[in-house]
Amino acid sequence: MMTRYKLRLLSLVMTALTVISSLIFSTGVYANAEETNLVNAFGKTTYKDYIADLSVADAEVKADILNPSEISSNGITFDQENKAINIEADTGFVTYILNVEKTGYYNLALDYCPIENKSIDINFSVKINGEIPFAEAQSLKLSRTYIDDGAIRQDVNGNDIKPQKKEVFERKTVSLYDSERIFSEPCFFKLDAGENRITLDFSVGFVSLYGLRFYSDNDTVSYKEYFEALKSEKDTTNNSDVIKIQAETPFTTSTTSIYATYDRQCAVTEDSDGKLNDPAKLKLNTFGQSNWKMPGQKVTYQFEVKNDGFYEIVLRFRQNISRGVFSTRKIEVDGNLPFEELSQLRFDYSRDWQVKTLGDAESYRFYLEKGVHTISFEAVSGELGEYVNEFNNTVNELNSIYRKIIMITGTSPDIYRDYDIEKKIPDLIIRFEAVSEKLKELKKGLAKLNISNGSNAVVIDEVLTQIESFIKKPRSIPERISKYQSNISSLSALSTSFSEQPLEIDYILIQKPDAISCTENATFLQTLAFRAKSFFSSFVEDYSSISNETDKEALNVWVNLNRDQTQIIKDLIDSDFSTKHNIKINLSLVQQDVVQAIAANRAPDVLMYSGEIINLAARGALVELSGFEGFDEVKSRFSKNAFIQYEFEGGVYALPMQQNFQMMFYRTDILEELGIKIPKTWDDLYKAIKILQKNNLTVGVPTDSAIFATLLYQMCGRYYKEDLSATAFDTEEAVDAFTVWTEFYTKYSLPQAYDMLARFRSGEIPILFEAYTAYNNFSVGAPEINGLWEMSPMPATVKENGEVNNISICTTTPACILSSCKDKKSAWKFLKWFSDSKAQSDYGIAVENVLGAGSRYSTANLEAMEQLYWTGSELDVLRYQINNSTFVPSIPAAYYVTRNINNAFRAVTVKGMNPREALYQYNIDMNSEITRKRKELGLE
């Protein structure tokens, strides 16, 4: 009886609750969803669509290279003697008028030779009659050629040292491929009969053009045809015809970023002398690894054949990076593709080394005449390339749907409320269905390639299952929205893994078929012996010293960087600095604070990329630099005000190495979709915030005090009084800047914590402020939105007289000389050398080559910055912001100022304190600490 009574009571309460809650919700106002049309970001024709009705014209058209109809105004010269036209500028264009006889599709071949410039591929777009025919023609590339400058050397410890790369200027004729190497054939361009205007518009120039030719190359041969044609040739090979090329010694490479690498795991990997792996020493014994993953990277080897006849090609390789996928290479012999099958050769994933004889069921027989030949391996996207595009498009579509949904529901939807999403977004179900169809199709395609097992399939299946249940039950979308978003991220990660083609080669065998066989992997005993030896030798070998200078007189230089970066500096010292000056450098990688080293009397002579300059200088630990010869010249290498933060009582105590400042990043697609102008001033930004928030999107303003500083200096305020004896936060400007800064979070309730990359790629935060190096994070970390976002200067403060102020605050990392240094002149020479534009750009380029575009070096040297891989338009923006930037001076008590600004900020944004009052109150603390420090250091 009792239980029944309880149940009844319970149900009564439940009903009452339901009624009440439905009453509450029915009076609630639905979020206002603005009906906007989606702009298709990929509006341009793709190459795939462009060649849908491909009909190859059987004709050839040549341009008269010395007679362009139009050229850009500067940087173009004619070389009558060699019959060439030189494009000697970053940007420039040439246009030719061609008389075409036959309408149809043509391939384009260029005869060119690079001109010395920074080591960047030549980049241009092709326009036909003023228009870019398909999206891929926007950015086409011509590679340069590099050789190793000398053979592999050994340092004093017997470890191998990589040779430097040197560019050679070689004239060559190439057919144009898409820059991602997705298609196995050269690009086709459609030309109509009659006059056609062909423009090559260079975004990275420095090239001599010798010829431009439209032709049609329709005769690709299959291996069968190739072999049939050559079968009757006489074969004079014998079993001694075995040529072994150690992959670590290439003849040429197409980029500086692929080079000899170490394999320290397998006992039978052979080094450049053909010896088995050395357990004790670091031997350069393989080529490629994860560096060799970008499509278009090509390595060429040279070899000599003694007898005419048929040869087979065997590779010992390893692909242990792209798990579950395969890498693709295109192989050319003597610069030509012998037969179709070699255009996309597949190298499967395995943890161990593999030996592969080129061929399918039977090995391919290559007919080689007596003499010198070349063989080249080029990374191409191959069969997976198409999927990358498709996946990126799908991710984009899913993200765009995501934004549509959160514009209605917000990012944390009320799960008890029915948003009627499927009615508010009429095409929602149709779009989901289309995506689901597409994904199914992609999955089938992957199954054909035999890689749809394991983690790849799980990711796709998960997205598919979710979308299908969304289609069935649209009501469940709001509560599952966060899982939906994380599914999108994993799908996008999958597509990144498809676009990379890593491969590592140990050696290449060119031999009479079956002459010798190769060992794939070491036996258990070999491995055991190898590991044991390398374990015991680790007690005596010193792999950690970057330098081999044990000399007492060597200059001790500490750098606070990672191992690869330090190694690059060491290489630069060896190849450049040591040859010019007779100064020995002992470079060490130290991430500890230098203060303890000073206390222990073990301080380095030079410290780079770390150190609290003012505090060290105030206590006499640093050498004053402005007295050294050539200081003024060195000073001119950097931003105008860069030394403000390293000045103490009239002296300069450090040089800036890296420089960073905030920029504005924004999603062009979303701003366009919502009709928002790119904010130029803070007022524009407020307007943008209103529109975005109406659509449940928001803006990312970091809570770090750099924004406050930027606002303060834009309002013509300053951090410290003229003599640095106190803060200047008691001024009206400071209160205004502080109020504006805190209002972002109080008045506009912007988020105070957010994952910048995730929310920028999903579009939840389409405008954000970040250090300019975030550019690299976005371009590498979110490939699916490439081209959909841009970087622009910080919004400006507009004064009453209409003057705009765009200032952004810069920060730098220093390099300094310590007072304990005995040879201060040499230390200065070293700093002078390393901070100059040549060393800085060499270093920056090498870092990017080794560690990828994600770690682009933010050099403080203005000239060197121009040499890095920024494109012209990006450089314009950066240059503009650098010209409109300033530095906050540093004082011994700066740490106390920073922390109290943060305290004041939180007091306002979290505790709701009045901004003026908070700043006033915490300012008292700051000033008392500043005074105390000044007394301690005897400044007052």
Next chain:
Amino acid sequence: MKGKSMNFSRIKRDFKRYKTLYFMLLPFAILFFIFTVMSVVVSIGLGFTDYNMIEAPQFVGLSNYIRMLSDDDVLLIAVKNTLIFAVITGPISYFLCLIFAWMINEFPKYIRMLFTFVFYAPSISSSIYVVWTYIFSSDSYGLANATLMNLGFIKEPILWLSDTDYILPIVIIVQLWASLGTSFLSFIAGLQGVDKALYEAGAIDGVKNRFQELRYITLPSMGPQLMFAAVMQIGAAFSVSGICTALAGNPSVDYAAHTIVIHISDHAMARYEMGYACALSTVLFLLMIFTNEFVAKFLRKHTNL
């Protein structure tokens, strides 16, 4: 006079008799002397100077101690926080250790091992507490925020580790979670070491339930372990810093999670005031010795130590 020389000769005799044992102690004794005794002595000495780690120290008399008492507002916050920590986490964690150890001790061997591992794991994996930064992330997608927002308790994300109302409680919770360390193990060992015959004797003498058993037999026979654990807990409670800085930042907003140890390292590392930091640590050192003495007295009274 006579007594003293007698004493000395006895030490000499003992030393001769046990010289192998002293010899075996030597390696540790040397290390202990260099890295503990020496640094304590040196730091007491440096407390009377203005040492900044770069320039040679100057003797400044008692001025560090005077400043400590008269002109350091943040120190007051640090002392307050440290005491809150010590009073809350010290005893709670001590008794939690004891209760968990006692409960786990009742299990069969393998289950006991499993539970011991589960409870001990957070304290051996030294910085695993950073997972809590994910749980208490201020991002609206942080675990705690997302859950509370989904359940409809809050509308805006709470800035857990920037809001002075939440910082200290969160750090205390995490500290408790991570504190089942050495003392917990020593309790388990102590429980194992109790003579089983005593329980039998107790049962005959009229022990009625497990709690009486615990109070009158188990605890009194665990004196050394209780003492050891208390010393460890007091040390841990007074020197909380890693968790605070990892979760709340260094320094935390408005010094909400500032403890004496953080205050010491703040002066030594960020402000180049090693002398003052040494003076502070001397005071902390004395505070810990005093508390230890107090607890030891209490334990001596209630156990067979």
